[in-house]
Amino acid sequence: MDRSKTVHLTVKNNVTERACVAWRKRFWKLAFASLFLCGIISYIHWGDVQVFGRPNVCSLTDPEVSDSALLNGTARRIHVKGTSRHLPSIIIIGAKKCGTRALLEMMNLHPRIRRTTREVHFFDRDVNYLNGLPWYRKRMPFSFPDQLTVEKTPGYFVSPEAPVRIRAMNKDVKLLLIVRDPVIRTISDYTQVVMTRNQDENDQAEDSFPQFEDMVFDVNGEVDTSYKAVRTSIYARFFPTWLEYFKREQIHVVDGENLVTNPFEEMRRVEIFLGVERILKPSNFWFSEEKGFYCLRNENGDKCLGPSKGRKHPNVSKEVVSKLRVFYSPFNVNFSKLADINFTWLVSGFYCDDEHLKETAVVPNTISDVVLLVVSICSSSLLWYTVEKIMMRYAAVADEESSERFSCLWRAIWPRLVCFLSIVWAVVCGGSRIKDRRHHWWDVLTGAVLGFVVAFFTIYVDPHRSWSHEYEYPQKSEEVYKELSRKKTDDKRRNEKELKLIASSSSNLVCS
Numbered sequence: 001m002d003r004s005k006t007v008h009l010t011v012k013n014n015v016t017e018r019a020c021v022a023w024r025k026r027f028w029k030l031a032f033a034s035l036f037l038c039g040i041i042s043y044i045h046w047g048d049v050q051v052f053g054r055p056n057v058c059s060l061t062d063p064e065v066s067d068s069a070l071l072n073g074t075a076r077r078i079h080v081k082g083t084s085r086h087l088p089s090i091i092i093i094g095a096k097k098c099g100t101r102a103l104l105e106m107m108n109l110h111p112r113i114r115r116t117t118r119e120v121h122f123f124d125r126d127v128n129y130l131n132g133l134p135w136y137r138k139r140m141p142f143s144f145p146d147q148l149t150v151e152k153t154p155g156y157f158v159s160p161e162a163p164v165r166i167r168a169m170n171k172d173v174k175l176l177l178i179v180r181d182p183v184i185r186t187i188s189d190y191t192q193v194v195m196t197r198n199q200d201e202n203d204q205a206e207d208s209f210p211q212f213e214d215m216v217f218d219v220n221g222e223v224d225t226s227y228k229a230v231r232t233s234i235y236a237r238f239f240p241t242w243l244e245y246f247k248r249e250q251i252h253v254v255d256g257e258n259l260v261t262n263p264f265e266e267m268r269r270v271e272i273f274l275g276v277e278r279i280l281k282p283s284n285f286w287f288s289e290e291k292g293f294y295c296l297r298n299e300n301g302d303k304c305l306g307p308s309k310g311r312k313h314p315n316v317s318k319e320v321v322s323k324l325r326v327f328y329s330p331f332n333v334n335f336s337k338l339a340d341i342n343f344t345w346l347v348s349g350f351y352c353d354d355e356h357l358k359e360t361a362v363v364p365n366t367i368s369d370v371v372l373l374v375v376s377i378c379s380s381s382l383l384w385y386t387v388e389k390i391m392m393r394y395a396a397v398a399d400e401e402s403s404e405r406f407s408c409l410w411r412a413i414w415p416r417l418v419c420f421l422s423i424v425w426a427v428v429c430g431g432s433r434i435k436d437r438r439h440h441w442w443d444v445l446t447g448a449v450l451g452f453v454v455a456f457f458t459i460y461v462d463p464h465r466s467w468s469h470e471y472e473y474p475q476k477s478e479e480v481y482k483e484l485s486r487k488k489t490d491d492k493r494r495n496e497k498e499l500k501l502i503a504s505s506s507s508n509l510v511c512s
């Protein structure tokens, strides 16, 4: 009897095992299919493809100047029926020499956006501001009601009055701030002044103007913060005022360095921030070897920025550059924290090839980062351990109930589903942190490695688990099955005995 029971149990276990394999296969098929579907949906949503509700670019014409006119520089003001001037709902506030013109022209490629051609200086110059909003509106381009007007004046960023004045006009306005490596920005600012001065003084020799070093350092050799070109690059000094008047979500910070090397990526972020259709494509940007920068392209032709954009910078010695980098380093870290962004060049990028700068680099929030790390490791291990215990318990219950489906669900499907969803969640979180520039990809990769190590040890310390990814407890379930069948046989015997007893006592009764 024992032998026949064992055979029966082995067959039963094999059947359960086979059913579980089928369920497992089904699960993976379903998981991969849903992952594939998610991939397609996110590609359509985030990628270069916009299948649903893609507006017809050709039907949206520039109401004021045709693109071809803009591209060949013969723009004339044409007032198309149904258009009017609107106060801007988007303003590029700066910073000067960070690529504000490039950003504006790239935005203008979008049919939903109309831009002013000139800097208006309304909010930073009293003489203009006193003219009132009607004066300001007159300087705006004609646009259709569904189009957004954008204005750029880099001087706003450093103006103490501009934030409060802009808020008084429209507290919901969307602001764009473009920043680049502060040292390069300072050199660019200096170059512009030198060039303009030399042009004004009938093209005198370049060295008639003080050298860069003489401008940025005072007589003691310290960085001269009274020099405007130096001051403007201290982004952390001006940004807090903007945060006083506007919510952080209202200000989009554009990476000026990335706009030079990867304009499509930066413009995609701008489109997302503005909530306009994603229309710009990589083909809207082409690299001009002659200019050394990306130029713009639309169906009407090509356009590069003028000669005042992308000027040749003077040679600045490595020592001067290093000294300036040390000076800007704490301000950069501060700005990075305030804006909650992490441009690689802003906090760490340039320290790599500069040995002595590595020592002076500010490491932000080291202690709180370590505490956070320990807390997160402990909590995730504990959570995982608890989840696994619950699943083990249910697997045992399922075994006891000897329900094949239930057993498969807890032993084969459920743990895999939890695992799979956790990994998908981690990947999506990591990806979005990189995308939003909250983390560098290197941080996310390190986090992932750390996660795997912690997961391995969590599993390793559990005495009931092996590193086999199998949530099956063969000895346990075998024992459970044996116990169960023993109990069943005993019950059956007891029943039979009781029945016999009842039968004999009832026959006795009848006979008597």
Ligand SMILES: Nc1ncnc2c1ncn2[C@@H]1O[C@H](COP(=O)(O)OS(=O)(=O)O)[C@@H](OP(=O)(O)O)[C@H]1O
Pocket (backbone or CB within 6 Å): 095, 096, 097, 098, 099, 100, 101, 102, 154, 187, 188, 189, 191, 259, 260, 293, 294, 295, 305, 308, 309, 310, 311, 312
């Ligand atoms: N695509 C493209 N073409 C040309 N130039 C580009 C481009 N993208 C960014 N840049 C950089 O923009 C810098 C000028 O910045 P701004 O337009 O903000 O200058 S200004 O404040 O309006 O004077 C300018 O600085 P300089 O190189 O010092 O001239 C450029 O480096």
